[in-house]
Amino acid sequence: GDSVTQMEGPVTLSEEAFLTINCTYTATGYPSLFWYVQYPGEGLQLLLKATKADDKGSNKGFEATYRKETTSFHLEKGSVQVSDSAVYFCALSPLSGAQKLVFGQGTRLTINP
């Protein structure tokens, strides 16, 4: 079945460091891919999305590129801030049964000043 694998956390970085959170997926065909962020005590917010191969999603300095050859959708940011501390979820929306978002386990990110 469809699945998403994220790098294990927690991840701790210093402010202004470069961030990469790895995400790879297994799915039939070409699903849509998403990154959601969850700040402490809150719901999930859509961070960015890509719906086809080679698409790049970007928002708030975060970027991720849909790579079908490596089945990956890694999240990157050039210079993180303390306010980026949160849990990040990679997810896919399969072509069949599209209502069922498939989530990775989440990566907890802490940014120290």
Add this chain to the structure above:
Amino acid sequence: DTEVTQTPKHLVMGMTNKKSLKCEQHMGHRAMYWYKQKAKKPPELMFVYSYEKLSINESVPSRFSPECPNSSLLNLHLHALQPEDSALYLCASSRLAGATDTQYFGPGTRLTVL
């Protein structure tokens, strides 16, 4: 505007109580979802409504009863819950239920069952 609202924000209930969670969106979305999220885990899908009709029930116990009175509103009725049902309950909506339709989440209701 991509806002989904949920009430209440927090709920504490006993195992014999009956309560309801409410979710509302005014984006014209025709698909709405209930998820359950335990601590340090991703959300787990419970129910999906498409055009106000229940399209997916992920084998959720009958003590959880969803209702979609109209296209903007989604309720989750709770009865005879167990302490292990304590979790964050998230509502989401999307324009339609297709592969490219983004799900937008509400802030959640944090439920504690005593």
